[in-house]
Amino acid sequence: MEASDVGADVTKLLEELSRFGKDPDGGVTRLLYDSAWKKAQRFVASAMHDAGLEVTFDEIGNVYGKLAGADEAAPSILTGSHIDTVRSGGHYDGALGVAAGIAALSRLKTKYGIPRRSLEVVSFCEEEGSRFPLAYWGSGNVTGSKDFEGALDARDSEGITLREAMFEAGFDPESFRQSKRRDIGAFVELHIEQGEVLHRGGYDIGIVGAIFGQRRYLVEVHGRSGHAGTTPMDIREDALAACAEMIVWMRRTARETGDGLVATVGKLEVTPNVANVIPGIVRFTLDIRHSDERALDGFCELTIRAFSLIAKEMGVLVTADCWLSELPSPMNDELSKAISNVCDHIGLSKLPISSGAGHDAGLFANVCPTAMIFVPSRDGISHSPEEYTSPEQMACGTEVLTELLYTLAYLEEAT
Amino acid sequence: MEASDVGADVTKLLEELSRFGKDPDGGVTRLLYDSAWKKAQRFVASAMHDAGLEVTFDEIGNVYGKLAGADEAAPSILTGSHIDTVRSGGHYDGALGVAAGIAALSRLKTKYGIPRRSLEVVSFCEEEGSRFPLAYWGSGNVTGSKDFEGALDARDSEGITLREAMFEAGFDPESFRQSKRRDIGAFVELHIEQGEVLHRGGYDIGIVGAIFGQRRYLVEVHGRSGHAGTTPMDIREDALAACAEMIVWMRRTARETGDGLVATVGKLEVTPNVANVIPGIVRFTLDIRHSDERALDGFCELTIRAFSLIAKEMGVLVTADCWLSELPSPMNDELSKAISNVCDHIGLSKLPISSGAGHDAGLFANVCPTAMIFVPSRDGISHSPEEYTSPEQMACGTEVLTELLYTLAYLEEAT
Numbered sequence: 001m002e003a004s005d006v007g008a009d010v011t012k013l014l015e016e017l018s019r020f021g022k023d024p025d026g027g028v029t030r031l032l033y034d035s036a037w038k039k040a041q042r043f044v045a046s047a048m049h050d051a052g053l054e055v056t057f058d059e060i061g062n063v064y065g066k067l068a069g070a071d072e073a074a075p076s077i078l079t080g081s082h083i084d085t086v087r088s089g090g091h092y093d094g095a096l097g098v099a100a101g102i103a104a105l106s107r108l109k110t111k112y113g114i115p116r117r118s119l120e121v122v123s124f125c126e127e128e129g130s131r132f133p134l135a136y137w138g139s140g141n142v143t144g145s146k147d148f149e150g151a152l153d154a155r156d157s158e159g160i161t162l163r164e165a166m167f168e169a170g171f172d173p174e175s176f177r178q179s180k181r182r183d184i185g186a187f188v189e190l191h192i193e194q195g196e197v198l199h200r201g202g203y204d205i206g207i208v209g210a211i212f213g214q215r216r217y218l219v220e221v222h223g224r225s226g227h228a229g230t231t232p233m234d235i236r237e238d239a240l241a242a243c244a245e246m247i248v249w250m251r252r253t254a255r256e257t258g259d260g261l262v263a264t265v266g267k268l269e270v271t272p273n274v275a276n277v278i279p280g281i282v283r284f285t286l287d288i289r290h291s292d293e294r295a296l297d298g299f300c301e302l303t304i305r306a307f308s309l310i311a312k313e314m315g316v317l318v319t320a321d322c323w324l325s326e327l328p329s330p331m332n333d334e335l336s337k338a339i340s341n342v343c344d345h346i347g348l349s350k351l352p353i354s355s356g357a358g359h360d361a362g363l364f365a366n367v368c369p370t371a372m373i374f375v376p377s378r379d380g381i382s383h384s385p386e387e388y389t390s391p392e393q394m395a396c397g398t399e400v401l402t403e404l405l406y407t408l409a410y411l412e413e414a415t
Numbered sequence: 416m417e418a419s420d421v422g423a424d425v426t427k428l429l430e431e432l433s434r435f436g437k438d439p440d441g442g443v444t445r446l447l448y449d450s451a452w453k454k455a456q457r458f459v460a461s462a463m464h465d466a467g468l469e470v471t472f473d474e475i476g477n478v479y480g481k482l483a484g485a486d487e488a489a490p491s492i493l494t495g496s497h498i499d500t501v502r503s504g505g506h507y508d509g510a511l512g513v514a515a516g517i518a519a520l521s522r523l524k525t526k527y528g529i530p531r532r533s534l535e536v537v538s539f540c541e542e543e544g545s546r547f548p549l550a551y552w553g554s555g556n557v558t559g560s561k562d563f564e565g566a567l568d569a570r571d572s573e574g575i576t577l578r579e580a581m582f583e584a585g586f587d588p589e590s591f592r593q594s595k596r597r598d599i600g601a602f603v604e605l606h607i608e609q610g611e612v613l614h615r616g617g618y619d620i621g622i623v624g625a626i627f628g629q630r631r632y633l634v635e636v637h638g639r640s641g642h643a644g645t646t647p648m649d650i651r652e653d654a655l656a657a658c659a660e661m662i663v664w665m666r667r668t669a670r671e672t673g674d675g676l677v678a679t680v681g682k683l684e685v686t687p688n689v690a691n692v693i694p695g696i697v698r699f700t701l702d703i704r705h706s707d708e709r710a711l712d713g714f715c716e717l718t719i720r721a722f723s724l725i726a727k728e729m730g731v732l733v734t735a736d737c738w739l740s741e742l743p744s745p746m747n748d749e750l751s752k753a754i755s756n757v758c759d760h761i762g763l764s765k766l767p768i769s770s771g772a773g774h775d776a777g778l779f780a781n782v783c784p785t786a787m788i789f790v791p792s793r794d795g796i797s798h799s800p801e802e803y804t805s806p807e808q809m810a811c812g813t814e815v816l817t818e819l820l821y822t823l824a825y826l827e828e829a830t
Contacts, residue, residue, distance in 0.1 A: 193645065194642055194644075194645045195641075195642060195644075195645025195646055195647075196641075196645075196646070196650070197645075197647065200650075212644055214644065216690060226610075226611075226795060226796075227609050227610060227771065227772060227795070227797055227798070228677065228679035228681055228702045228704070228771075229609075229610075229627055229629065229677060229702070229704050229770075229771030229772045229773070230608065230609045230610025230611075230612075230770070230771035230772050230795065230797070231610055231611070231677065231771070231795060232610075232612065232675070232677065233666070233669050233670050233673075233676070233677055233678075234670065235611070235615075238666070238679075240662065240680055240681075240683060241662060241663075241666045241680075243659075244658075244659040244660075244661075244662035244663045244666075244680075245659075245663055246659075247655065247656060247659035248656075248659045248660055248663050251648070251653070251656045251659075254648050255648050255649065258648075260647070261648070262643065262644060262646070262647065262648055263648070264643035264653075264691070264693055265655055265656075265694075266643055266655075266685075266688070266689050266690045266691055266692050266693065266694060267685065267688045267689055267690045268655060268683065268685050268688070268694075269688075270681075270682065270683050273681070273682045273683070273684075274681050274682055275631060275681045275682045275700035275702055276631075276679070276681055276702050277681050277798075278679055278681060279680075279681060279683075285690035287643045287644070287690055287691050289643070289644050355644075355645070356642065356643075356644030356645035356646070357642060357644045357645050358644075380641060380642070380645065380646060381641075382642060382645070383642070
């Protein structure tokens with residue numbers, strides 16, 4: 001197998017795929033079940049077909065391309081990612097994993113013929129949560145690991161329900177639970193890093209140890225608004241000043257905690273937000289992530305306690321509503337070791353890394369042995385038209401994926 | 416003179432005045448030259464007329480009511496305030512000073528007849544800066560102490576120029592400079608405190624020592640946005656985290672500085688303002704006020720230097736644009752002493768106080784002896800429908816004003 005060949009295949013597939021949903025600014029917008037999405041997923045199906053794979057759409061619009069193994073009863077080795085995007089997203093997030101999976105299976109079939117165990121590549125219908133207020137509609141249903149009770153009634157920004165959008169796209173909303181699979185033996189996902197650790201360090205490959213767990217909070221600080229000129233400093237109940245103390249505390253404590261923990265206030269809104277009025281109310285978001293569940297819980301509890309103390313000192317009230325809590329997803333050690341061996345074998349530099357972003361692989365981690373391979377993102381930029389990974393870097397990732405799948409499906413005994 | 420009588424007159428005048436521009440929420444909106452403003456200013460003119468005063472409109476819509484003195488050549492003693500409001504403002508800010516001036520002159524004329532020196536009450540057309548991006552259009556022109564070069568081209572939120580609005584209201588835009596007066600011997604303004612110092616302390620009267628000078632800045636912090644999950648804490652250039660350090664520094668240093676200094680971040684906006692994205696840009700306002708020019712300058716310089724240091728430490732860039740700089744306006748010591756004597760004479764409790772808000776009196780401070788009398792604002796609330804000062808408190812303020820004007824116009828020799 002020549003790396004340059006699979007690399008060229010992936011680059012070509014990605015270029016073709018990026019035509020669907022192309023924005024004037026060079027970005028790509030493909031939202032679940034919209035017109036660009038439909039064309040893209042049909043294109044993926046035809047590319048799978050051209051690669052000599054058996055193509056099937058499931059109940060919700062995930063597309064599978066299968067290279068059936070000699071042992072029909074053995075669970076499949078699955079690779080892939082998603083083809084939906086954020087609004088004005090990049091060309092690589094998700095799409096790379098789908099294109100690389102197709103290229104890998106195509107190459108393996110051509111070179112080695114029928115594997116011992118079935119190999120499949122999947123293009124998940126949805127991962128980003130860009131259209132409806134839910135995410136992982138693809139992998140969450142396939143693994144059965146998300147509670148999608150009531151999800152069909154979710155509405156997009158134009159008021160269209162998921163049920164309507166799904167029906168419109170030609171799928172049967174009521175049968176979404178039938179897309180669950182129980183015959184997956186392992187899942188491997190190739191993805192861009194979306195951070196700049198590999199880019200800064202000049203590494204070819206990141207081997208993901210865990211996908212961060214995360215907690216999201218909406219914090220509200222209620223003080224008392226007043227005239228900026230006539231209210232002495234010592235009787236103020238300034239919601240923004242209190243919130244500044246909270247942000248300073250959290251950042252410093254997160255840095256002291258270290259061990260990869262990240263804590264962010266990304267969104268903040270002040271009321272009434274007038275130059276000469278002391279802020280009465282501030283609402284802000286917390287996004288806290290870590291690879292270890294206990295460390296994540298500990299930091300979150302510490303933060304909420306500290307916020308309460310700061311609020312008390314500053315004479316304001318604070319509430320923190322945790323509206324999202326996702327457990328960390330540790331990847332499979334043996335698979336990660338196998339990826340490491342492949343890198344050594346090919347001669348690629350590699351780095352153990354955590355994934356701060358969520359991925360489809362996270363949904364599989366509790367269901368079957370799961371691994372993730374990262375390739376660098378230029379300057380760590382993602383979810384943007386500026387997202388970029390070079391053809392050479394994609395070729396390295398695809399080569400690692402192909403070798404790993406070869407090992408898993410052709411060399412190992414089905415268990 | 417009975418306090419209850421002038422108090423009742425003021426309460427009645429204010430009630431009548433509050434009909435013009437009444438909002439559904441109970442507040443009042445009278446913007447320079449708009450329909451409610453015109454009706455209110457005409458009502459004031461008729462009230463002056465009913466009080467037996469000679470009424471004149473000047474070139475820009477200020478209304479004067481005059482009680483001519485025996486010494487026609489002596490400069491006038493002027494009292495008054497403004498009748499324009501902020502959007503959805505209260506019933507007392509500005510209007511009280513106008514109503515009290517009319518009531519005082521009416522009572523003095525009835526009781527004592529012609530004064531030695533002329534007494535005048537003025538209803539300034541504009542002080543708040545609510546419609547056009549300029550303030551003190553009334554007192555600034557009368558004193559000639561504002562540079563209104565180009566002001567006629569200022570536009571309101573609907574694109575109407577001051578020139579057009581003025582013409583529409585029946586005034587001659589080009590002659591605005593003719594409204595300047597050179598014959599004012601003293602100015603006294605009665606106003607609500609708009610803070611809670613008198614209310615908290617249970618005082619009847621505040622005697623203003625100085626109107627705070629103020630500086631307003633627009634501060635921009637430029638960092639680098641990035642993924643909240645994939646960007647390690649130690650390589651972030653988080654504009655909001657940097658700005659939080661700045662706010663914390665400023666509040667703590669302002670409190671340590673003491674001496675009445677107030678420093679406020681009232682408006683703050685984050686870009687892109689998304690929960691899972693590290694803030695790339697934050698823009699916020701600074702509003703810093705103090706009664707002493709050197710102390711104000713010193714604190715502002717210290718703040719800008721500290722912000723630069725914080726920015727450097729945090730790996731972000733900061734710029735601070737000072738777009739408003741007003742000097743402190745010290746009130747006249749002799750007039751303030753006279754107010755204090757009047758309070759003692761009547762038996763009212765009094766407190767020396769600074770004014771954190773700007774007032775028409777500030778424009779007169781460099782032109783003639785000027786004084787301000789404050790009455791309490793319930794809970795310090797102002798610029799709001801909740802603004803409240805009781806009839807008894809207004810009566811006390813009006814009685815002090817009346818006695819002071821009596822002293823100045825009837826007892827003292829014109830100089």
